[in-house]
Amino acid sequence: MRPKKTGIPRIIDAGRHSLDGLATSWREEAAFRQECALGMLFLLTLPFLDRSGLENAVMVGSLALVLIAELLNTGIEKAIDRVGYEDHPLSKFAKDAGSAGVFVALVNVPVMWGLILLG
Numbered sequence: 001m002r003p004k005k006t007g008i009p010r011i012i013d014a015g016r017h018s019l020d021g022l023a024t025s026w027r028e029e030a031a032f033r034q035e036c037a038l039g040m041l042f043l044l045t046l047p048f049l050d051r052s053g054l055e056n057a058v059m060v061g062s063l064a065l066v067l068i069a070e071l072l073n074t075g076i077e078k079a080i081d082r083v084g085y086e087d088h089p090l091s092k093f094a095k096d097a098g099s100a101g102v103f104v105a106l107v108n109v110p111v112m113w114g115l116i117l118l119g
Helices: 007-028 030-048 053-083 089-118
Strands: none
Touching: 007 030, 007 053, 030 053, 030 089, 053 089
16 A cells, blocks of 8 residues: 555645536536536626625625536436446436536526526
8 A cells, every 4th residue: 555645635635626527527527518508608797786795795605606516416416327337226316316416506597696696
């Protein structure tokens, strides 16, 4: 077993792995690209909305939550597929639960934006 990195080298490696995950998700996951594009459209409207910093933070946070959920869902799906492609109730549950997380995050966006913009 090789010794584990600590301190700054560990942080650099973690950052590199995170960037690799983002790049791979962008390259291989259409849903991630679509959610990024939709998020950018929403973000482009922010300068035209006269909202407080806290309101803007909540609206941006709701968009970030979608991307976080999608990345975690992708990780779950890839891990399940790594184990095998045969049907199994636990694999279905894991994939469905991950997908449900993305769905909840997506529903959260219009709810948060609506409450702030119409409230």
